[in-house]
Amino acid sequence: MQPLYSNETGFIASIRKQNATNFCQIRHLPSGFKIDLPQLAVSLRLDGQGRWISFRNESGFYRRCLNGSVVLAHQETFLSTKAYEELLRNIHEVVHIIIRDERLDDQQRKTFQQCLEHDTAFYRQQSELYRSVYPEDVPILPPDRYRDLVVQPLIGCPNRACTFCAFYKDKPFRVLTEQQWQMHLSGIERLAGALPGDRDGVFIGSANAMALSQRRLVACLDSIEQKLGLLKRGIAAFSDPDYSVQRSQTQWQTLSEKGLVQLVVGLETGWGELRGKLGKAADLSKVYRAVKDYQSAGISVGLTVLAGVGEVENAEEHRAETCRWIEALNLGRSDKVYVSPLSENGHSSEFALREAERFQDDLSEHSEAKVIPYQMQRFHYYC
Numbered sequence: 100m101q102p103l104y105s106n107e108t109g110f111i112a113s114i115r116k117q118n119a120t121n122f123c124q125i126r127h128l129p130s131g132f133k134i135d136l137p138q139l140a141v142s143l144r145l146d147g148q149g150r151w152i153s154f155r156n157e158s159g160f161y162r163r164c165l166n167g168s169v170v171l172a173h174q175e176t177f178l179s180t181k182a183y184e185e186l187l188r189n190i191h192e193v194v195h196i197i198i199r200d201e202r203l204d205d206q207q208r209k210t211f212q213q214c215l216e217h218d219t220a221f222y223r224q225q226s227e228l229y230r231s232v233y234p235e236d237v238p239i240l241p242p243d244r245y246r247d248l249v250v251q252p253l254i255g256c257p258n259r260a261c262t263f264c265a266f267y268k269d270k271p272f273r274v275l276t277e278q279q280w281q282m283h284l285s286g287i288e289r290l291a292g293a294l295p296g297d298r299d300g301v302f303i304g305s306a307n308a309m310a311l312s313q314r315r316l317v318a319c320l321d322s323i324e325q326k327l328g329l330l331k332r333g334i335a336a337f338s339d340p341d342y343s344v345q346r347s348q349t350q351w352q353t354l355s356e357k358g359l360v361q362l363v364v365g366l367e368t369g370w371g372e373l374r375g376k377l378g379k380a381a382d383l384s385k386v387y388r389a390v391k392d393y394q395s396a397g398i399s400v401g402l403t404v405l406a407g408v409g410e411v412e413n414a415e416e417h418r419a420e421t422c423r424w425i426e427a428l429n430l431g432r433s434d435k436v437y438v439s440p441l442s443e444n445g446h447s448s449e450f451a452l453r454e455a456e457r458f459q460d461d462l463s464e465h466s467e468a469k470v471i472p473y474q475m476q477r478f479h480y481y482c
C-alpha cells in the first residue's frame with residue numbers, strides 16, 4: 100500500500116474515483132480542510148463544521164459570503180434555490196468520493212459527513228442568522244481586513260455625496276442606540292461561534308466609525324473587548340476626517356490603547372480641485388491633520404486612491420498631485436496606500452486599470468507605505 104500520511108506536509112491521499120485514477124489531496128487548515136482533485140481541476144474548502152467556504156471546478160471559482168450570496172468571478176450573486184442545489188450537488192459529489200476512504204481520521208470523517216448533511220435549507224438558515232445580526236449589509240472592506248469580524252455601531256455614510264460611490268446613496272446614516280448595539284454584539288457573538296476560527300481582527304463599519312463621539316467609541320471598543328476578546332490583528336475602521344468628531348491627541352491615544360490599530364481614509368486624490376468634483380472636500384487640510392494625529396497616536400494609516408477618475412487629459416496631474424501630497428505625509432512601512440481603479444457596475448475600463456498600474460509605480464517611488472492594488476469588487480464579506 101502507498102504511504103498516505105505525511106504529517107509535516109499535510110495529509111496526502113490517493114483515492115480512486117470508481118475506475119478513474121484521480122488523486123486527491125486533503126490539507127488541514129486552521130479553519131478546516133482543503134480538498135484538491137488536481138486531475139479534475141477541482142478544489143474545495145470546508146470549515147471545521149463541514150460548511151463549504153469555496154469551491155472551484157471547470158465552471159469557475161465560487162466563494163460563499165456571510166450574507167448567503169455566492170461570488171463567481173468577483174461578481175456577487177444570490178443563486179436561485181435550483182442553482183444552489185446544483186452547486187451543492189457538485190460539492191457533495193467531491194465529498195462522496197473522499198469519504199469512502201477508510202483511512203480518514205475521525206475528525207475528517209465527521210467534518211465530511213457534516214458537509215453531506217448541509218443542504219440548501221441549512222445554508223438559508225445561516226444567511227438568516229447573518230441578516231438578523233447585521234442592520235446593514237457589509238458592502239466593502241479593505242483588502243487586508245476582509246477576514247475581520249465586522250461590527251456596526253453605526254450604519255450608512257454621513258457624506259453620501261461621492262459621485263463614484265453607490266454603497267450608501269439610499270441608506271440613511273444612523274448611530275445604533277445603546278440597546279441596539281448591545282443586541283448587535285450579542286448576535287455577533289453567536290455568529291462568531293458559527294464562523295471559521297481564523298478571524299483574528301475586528302473591523303468597525305460602516306463608512307465612518309470616527310463619526311461616533313469619543314464617549315460612544317470608547318464604550319464600543321470596551322464592549323468589543325468584553326464580548327469578542329482581544330484579537331491578534333486588533334481593530335480597524337474607515338474614517339472620513341471631514342465628517343468626524345474633533346479629537347485631542349490624548350483622545351486618539353486612548354483609542355490606540357484600546358486596540359484601534361488602523362484607520363482607512365478615502366483620499367481618492369491629493370488634487371483638491373478634482374477631489375471637490377468627486378463629492379469630497381476640496382480642502383485637504385482636515386485629512387492631513389487627521390493622518391498626523393493617527394501617526395502620533397501609533398495608529399496605522401490606510402489611504403485609498405482612485406485611479407481613472409476625472410478627464411483623461413488630467414490623469415497625469417491627478418497622479419502627480421496625489422504622489423506629492425502623500426509624500427508630504429511621511430508614511431511608514433506599517434501604512435498602506437490602496438490603489439483602486441474606478442469601477443462602474445463592477446467593471447473597470449482599460450484606462451482605469453492602466454492608470455492604477457501607473458499609480459502603483461509612481462507611489463512606490465514617493466512613499467515608504469505599502470502600495471496595494473485594490474479592486475474593491477473582489478473583497479466581499481466572505482465566510
Ligand code: SF4
Nearest residue numbers: 256258259261264306
Ligand atoms: S465618503 Fe466613502 S462611503 Fe461615503 S459616499 Fe463617499 S466614498 Fe461612499
